Amino acid sequence: MSELKGACIIGQSGGPTSVINASAYGVIDTALHNPSITRVLGAEHGIKGVLNDRLFDMGKEDPKELELLKYTPSSALGSCRYKIADPDVDDTDYKRILEIFKKYDVRYFFYNGGNDSMDTCNKISKYMQKVGYECRVMGVPKTIDNDLYGTDHCPGYASAAKYIATSCMEVYQDARVYDTGMVCIIEIMGRHAGWLAASAGLATEFGAGPDLIYLPETNFDLEKFLSDVERIYKEKGNCMVAVSEGIHYADGSFVSEAKTSATDGFGHAQLGGLAALLANAVKERTGAKVRGIELSLLQRCGAHLASETDIEESYMAGKAAVENAVNGITDKMVGFERGVQGGKYLCKTKLLSLSEVANTEKKVPREWINAEGNGVQKAFIDYCLPLIQGEPNLPKQESLPRFAKLKKVLAK
Amino acid sequence: MSELKGACIIGQSGGPTSVINASAYGVIDTALHNPSITRVLGAEHGIKGVLNDRLFDMGKEDPKELELLKYTPSSALGSCRYKIADPDVDDTDYKRILEIFKKYDVRYFFYNGGNDSMDTCNKISKYMQKVGYECRVMGVPKTIDNDLYGTDHCPGYASAAKYIATSCMEVYQDARVYDTGMVCIIEIMGRHAGWLAASAGLATEFGAGPDLIYLPETNFDLEKFLSDVERIYKEKGNCMVAVSEGIHYADGSFVSEAKTSATDGFGHAQLGGLAALLANAVKERTGAKVRGIELSLLQRCGAHLASETDIEESYMAGKAAVENAVNGITDKMVGFERGVQGGKYLCKTKLLSLSEVANTEKKVPREWINAEGNGVQKAFIDYCLPLIQGEPNLPKQESLPRFAKLKKVLAK
Missing domain, CATH: 3.40.50.460 (Phosphofructokinase domain)
Structure with a gap:
């Protein structure tokens, strides 16, 4: 693997969750401390922020405010539900994205979202490969719906x-x-x-x-x-x-x-x-x-009831995306694998190909639902219960939530 | 004041709150430890439990479960919205209540509720005075609506x-x-x-x-x-x-x-x-x-976001009701008076006559609402903010609430 130096973009897309910002923080925090990444840019409203050249310089933020992202619900950078075209039909958006990537020397693209977002991420990844622009593209999962394919569960x-x-x-x-x-x-x-x-x-x-x-x-x-x-x-x-x-x-x-x-x-x-x-x-x-x-x-958005396990795993997913990308990996989404250590639940990251993940839905197995279709079985409880464990130490101000306040300085 | 020995009844009435059980626990805990009170009875569904002779022996409960009442939302004893008749029109219910009071030698009656419940409480109090049955009757306030007259604010x-x-x-x-x-x-x-x-x-x-x-x-x-x-x-x-x-x-x-x-x-x-x-x-x-x-x-019922100040004050209201009653007070509702100590918010109990409180509503002062009628003024914030302070240490089981489980043994 050759070292790839350049800026990175993190974007958030789709419906927000209580912990999507924990993943964004995992990306931002890890990227800000990684020597291969020269600059960390946050896209305003996901891929729309790239298309509109609305990128925030995350290095200009107060590190303490960034840390509060772990406990701040919803997409702090703004989200979108923009459906990107099939590049074979209309490559306007892709040309624009490439232009922006070149403008800021973007060599890492992290996209934080669900099914549709992984589709966007996959299309951008394939386009960059096709035109020969070296850029490592990684999906960071999130969805309260828990329906992403190939991962034990989804952050959020x-x-x-x-x-x-x-x-x-x-x-x-x-x-x-x-x-x-x-x-x-x-x-x-x-x-x-x-x-x-x-x-x-x-x-x-x-x-x-x-x-x-x-x-x-x-x-x-x-x-x-x-x-x-x-x-x-x-x-x-x-x-x-x-x-x-x-x-x-x-x-x-x-x-x-x-x-x-x-x-x-x-x-x-x-x-x-x-x-x-x-x-x-x-x-x-x-x-x-x-x-x-x-x-x-x-x-x-009920972050006050967030699972500490979920927060830490969400952060871990963002961190793993950056670390893997810097180590030469591209075209993947970070997923979770469930294991057991000392009789206890353990979660590890794994990598899934974006093509595989994009637009595939994972449903509740029929055998986890009772025969009458009006209740769930113990197998579901055993699956779900470890995920909700742990109470985060929520930052408060006058007993109300103290959410992150970002300056959102536009990158020049 | 002569000592009055006998059983007490605690009943809950009206719409529940996150902390109404903290008040009930304030009554039960204090009464169980007071030598003048021979027995602590919990009425099932408020005054209906008295009418139906459905009284739980609170002394039979596990003290640890009773303590969990502080963090258990809704009325653990069951509530009612039963409108008691005017005794001059129909005294059937009152005769029945007296019969039950005599049956269990009830000398203390604590009723935990809002406006309508204070009306019930007031009517019972006046009836017992009229028929010369010695019984000390105390209202313990609760209402999320905060509309009880004469008190700075209401538990819940x-x-x-x-x-x-x-x-x-x-x-x-x-x-x-x-x-x-x-x-x-x-x-x-x-x-x-x-x-x-x-x-x-x-x-x-x-x-x-x-x-x-x-x-x-x-x-x-x-x-x-x-x-x-x-x-x-x-x-x-x-x-x-x-x-x-x-x-x-x-x-x-x-x-x-x-x-x-x-x-x-x-x-x-x-x-x-x-x-x-x-x-x-x-x-x-x-x-x-x-x-x-x-x-x-x-x-x-969102007890997981309860104010610790509210929980402690709710308990205090129940405790004050018992202590005052044992000390000879009757025909009163416990209210709150706001003070300041060392520049900080302080809350003390006071006593209000039941006749005064029953059926009177307290509204938000017009001057705490902006001129346009579409927002609140700083005076309201200053009033409300101290009340919501403090995070209770919530009992949990597998990261989910661990609410009180009462045995509800019927009194013989």
Whole structure:
């Protein structure tokens, strides 16, 4: 391997997580201290910042503020959902990216995101190879959805899972406080994979969680759902349900978009969302007091409930991306491999080819879901529980979060 | 004062809070160690437990589990919203209560709740005086709404305020991550008083909170709201709004129940709630990407974000109720008085007459709200900030909350 000297760019893309900045900090901190990397640039709003020549000089930041990135939710550099064209169809963006790379002598490109971002990263990597511009391109994973292919789990997932499980345990206490009973439906993110909704099962495992959990990995049956809820409500006087936003009928149509028989009259699902829609259907069937709760953005930015394991692993992923790139690796995404050391959970990084990772989704294995499709199995709990461990020592100011404040000085 | 020996009852009533059990523990712990109190009984579902002769023997509980009540949200004994009759109209319930008091030789009655609960407490107190049954009756305040008369603040408020402020700060990071902009509307509890929604102003004070805050203390004007949002959205590219669920038009009708011009077509406000309704109105006006977030039950059971100050004060209120009662006081509610010691916030208990407290509401002073009625003043921040201080050392199990598990042995 020959040493490659030059600047690096770190960009963040896709929906943010509580710990995506921990990965960015892993990249920035490691890169700032690596002699092969001459300058560390942060792209504003992901690849858009490269296209618009909006790059921040991360060396100009106060190191103490940078360190706070470990505990600051959401994408501090700004994110984007920009879909880059197929270079064989339209290479305008790629030419522009190459121009910017040359302008700043960028030899390292780190892209921090999920499925779509890995696709962008892969396309840029292949283009640079094709035109013969020496640049090492590495993907740094993140997604609360936990659906990236080839890695045991994804940075960001565990903190969201911990937020969900904790919130379910708390709502469980509240939702059964009266003797009049209640059906409570909690809507959780996850359009195509049910990892997040499944994490509500951790609350159930500890005796204070949903009675029923529905994931998009199985088909949803409204009639079966209503009779499940009715049975439990009659039996216990209360019923708590967790649903993934992506649950769908056998024909593939999303429940959130479809009109249920119970909501035919109005069916403006976009207004209240899935939880409200199902709560209403339950109310019509059972007459029970109902409440629909959508965890919404809270679940993906609830850094105050982040898993310390997740924070450290997220940092490790960013660090590994830089170290591997400097050591000659390119065209890869950092992934995680689960091991055991002294009977305890252990996580190591591994490398996956970007082509393999881009646009492939990993779902919850069917055997981790119960036969009826309304709950999770112990195998899922065993998988998820180690990931949420550990409480970070959160920086506070007057008992409120003290998030990183970046100067964001544009690179000249 | 003559010593009064006998059993005590503690009951919880009304909507729960994150720390109502800390007050219950203050009563139970103090009573269990007081020689004048022969037995500590916990009423299941508040006054209903007395009427139904469902009383738990708190002396049979494991002291370690009882201690966990300090960190367990919601009403561990169960709550109720039972409206007791006027004794001059119908004294059936009162006769039954007296019967149960005699059965267990109950000489102390502690009722832990908000406005309505203090009304119940007051009526029972007056009835016992009237019939000449010696029993000391004390109210122990709780309400996230912070609207009890005569006390500087209410146990439970600060923890909810801290949850709201922290969540707003986190959502603030998330809701401006893309360069495409967004209007985010957060719906906060508080039907008649805006203390909770005002606490979102703490997030703004620290540079990461709502641009606009609307409380029920002023009349809501939809047109003014839409133009406020539009102006800020055009200026900054983002806008974050906090609204109290109780905001109303000048004619007194709740915005959540009324049909706005923008929602006339469907107006099923009960489905999505106020945040969704306003988000939709903003979308129609501005074309912006919008998101409505309802903090729902999460804000009143989020014990993982409880204020240590709130927990300790809640315990103190319960303890003071028992100590005062044993010392001969009756017919009072424990309240808080704010003082300063060495330049620092200090809280002492005081006593308020139950008649005075029952059914009176305390609102946010108009001068603590800005002239335009869309934000809070520094005076509110100075009032609220000391209350949310301190992080409790939360008991955990596998990094998830370890709540109290009570045996709930029925008293014989």
